[in-house]
Amino acid sequence: TIKLEDVPQDYMGLGGRGLTSIMINKEVPPKCDPLGPENKIIFAPGLLSGTSLVNTSRISIGAKSPLTGGIKESNAGGTVAAALGRLGITAVVIEGQAPEGNLSILSIDKEGEVNLIPAQEYRGMRTYQFVEKILEAYGKKTAVLCIGPAGEQRMPLASIQSSDIDGRPCRAAGRGGLGAVMGAKGLKAVVVDQGGKRADAIADPEAFNEAAKVLAKIIKEEFINVNMMAPLGTASLVAPVNSMGAFPSYNATKGVLDGWENISGEAMAELIKKRGGNTTHMGCAQCVIHCSNIFVDEKGKYVTGSLEYETIWSMGGMTGIVDLDTIAQLDFLCDDIGVDTMSTGVAIAVAMDAGHKKFGDGKAAIEMVEEIGKGTEFGR
Template sequence: MNILYYDLTNKSAKLEQAPLAMQYLGGRGLTSALTCAMTDSACHALGPLNNLIFAPGLLTGTSLVNTGRLSIGGKSPLTGGIKESNVGGTTALALARLGLGALVVQGSLEGLWVLHLDEEAKPTLHSASDLAGLMTYELCEKLFERFGPDIGICCIGPAGEQQMALASVQSTDKDGRPCRAAGRGGLGAVMGSKGLKAIVISREGKQKPVYQNKEAFNRAAKELAKAVKESPFSGKVLPELGTSALIGAVNSLGAFPSYNATQGVFPGWEKISGEALKETLEQRGGNTTHAGCTGCIIHCSNEYLDQAGKFVTSSLEYETIWSTGGMCGIDDLDAIAAMDRLCDEIGLDTIGTGVTMAIAMDAGQAQFGDATAAREMLMQIAKGEGLGLVLGQGPTATGRHLGHHRIPACKNQSIAAYDPRGIQGMSATYGSCPMGADHTAGNFIGDALAGKVDPLSTKGVAELSREKQTQVMGIDTLGICLFAMGATTPELLARLYQAKVGDGSDYERLTGLWREIIKQEIIFNRRAGLTRQDDRLPDFFYKEPLPPHNKTVELTNQELDSIWGID
């Protein structure tokens, strides 16, 4: 496996074989292993010593479906620790077809630049001075004009240029729209600190994957594709309603954080539900089964149109509908879709941004439900003026600036759309995940809805969170879409891995490898100055009962510390 190292400071490139210990890694496993090996944990996240790493999954580019996932890693300016943010679209497959296991961007440059990788993975720098300040949609139009249609793009908007801690890296989908976001952790700010407006990757690479046993791999790949199609969730629910199907389900559990996590049921949830979204799309001629990522057979995406039938955004997803909707007390799908588009344009994590706006509303800066005020906040972030200068730095910075105590974040990263008082297991994942509060690392929603766990109990959640986090590390390392995970089995994953690399690993050995990488992430965080105190959830989760169940978080610090057991 080849890794391309590009040093911006010296404008030099080198292509090397991955270290032996990393040969069979990809995705998050590789970005974290490289970060731990190459990056000084004490470095400033926005300084030239931080490395920004782009890695497709180990199985990206193979015949396996739903493997178009890209991991972007480095030290986070939001959490102060290690970070991997995962994104779909076209860029992961583009890198894989160039024969690259990873692109490591080092150093920094004055000014603004575009890094271009041609069909032979040869890197060249191009001035982007004329692209400064552009929103991402206009930026990508100009990049397609300049470099041709057969490219994938990772780029930043104004938030990344301003090096704001909520800045995302936007990736183009199959239609060339920069609507896929590596949102969490502020890696768009890291990209901006390096002077990069965009990385343009040729999609015309000819490198083919190497298999130890191609026939065995293809057999296992066909089994997984069949299982994905036959699974009720990935084969029926997601194509019909997308991730917004969860809105009604999570409200039914009383775990839908609303009005800045002061209520567990949003009174207007029916207006923004998956069913309401589907009806709106059908009435306006929007696409309800859009495929935004390469190799996707689930089609969970959508294309939202306004009342005049004009395209607004793709894809309007559960987490965004929650964060800019229920969390802010807004029950208008048109307003939410417009904010989603604006976040993509500015280059902002919709989850963190919605929560940050909710904190500002809770602190008296605007009324809950005021979509006009929310949009004005977003424009202040884009322009880097007024309160926007604070909002762009995330929930903790905003809450402290406004002197407000209710800050739903762990390691400065906002929680996701599952209140840990309504689904107690989420307290274990939010606190112990090395990346900060996370919506993918170890989610309990599926088990809660299936009745496998009591959502209001902490019994066994520490062990289950550790198991779930390990599984997701494996999925992200292999490059498989999280929504296909429910159709996999440990035995099938091991067969796919073995047929690809042939190192003799069974699933037990793989889980040991994945768990060890997570522990290395935690050690990186400890060396960066994060302690067990940073794993704690905010006090209000322990002190303020959440209606309708009127529960507080019950997980003890001892139970939380036991999950990984690293001081």
């Protein structure tokens, strides 16, 4: 059943994580089963998503976490927040639970019409193939939030993948296992047309647009020049954090990684440029920082989008892997299967520390992530 409702007075003026967390706190029983019908999963753009203000396209997703048992807010970049904002949608709230075995897509067109569409044909499909098929069916100007096999299998590390401006599901709401909640609801994806023109009215559009221009100029001229975010992204943190002895390494038994310079932000940027990738990719709608990147292999073929600090420390530092190609492949696999790179990297590190495989064994790490995708006993 689909219902369209006005925003309750208690939630007026809220958006993003403020809205999702307050709603979960108020409406979800604290002792409920996170994968049961009493839990809710809420998708909320920010208050200013869909406007002319830059850097406002992050989607907040809230639910009771199956990983921690607490209120969880996980967020992602990409295109869906801006798409929802242009439709004047404050939140999409999923309640109850579909009959066991059912799988659906929630589709929202450019007029704001909502439909629940059977998605059995996509069961078990990984996210890259799934999004490719969705864009073929709905058009290139479609924003997608989806789960992979891990979410369908309700794994506690399951992520929700968000499509970037190129239509790749390489942005992740990774923390807290919210992909498992989405899977428990029988929801494979939320698909939103980016062509909406039903955004909430702005009281003084002229003044707002002028202020938006001023902010964009400040960010471009001051923030980016000072912080080196565009050429290196968050991977710029590898060198300084390692130099402080705080880079989580070898299952966090050390704070300095041997060979860290091979996976630093500087090394990554140099390798990407050499191979013809992109170190200043615009991954999220209306972003002016361009801290994303496109990592390619030796032949210039796409491997993954936005190789970031968090993935480098979890898949590199924690596991002792100092090869960027291996880390990039692990990042792609996590996005494709639909699991959080940080929690997955830590799990691999624990297995290595326990003697299952040796630290630094990139081939073994890839095999372990594939076990997750296959849903084997070890992978689960």
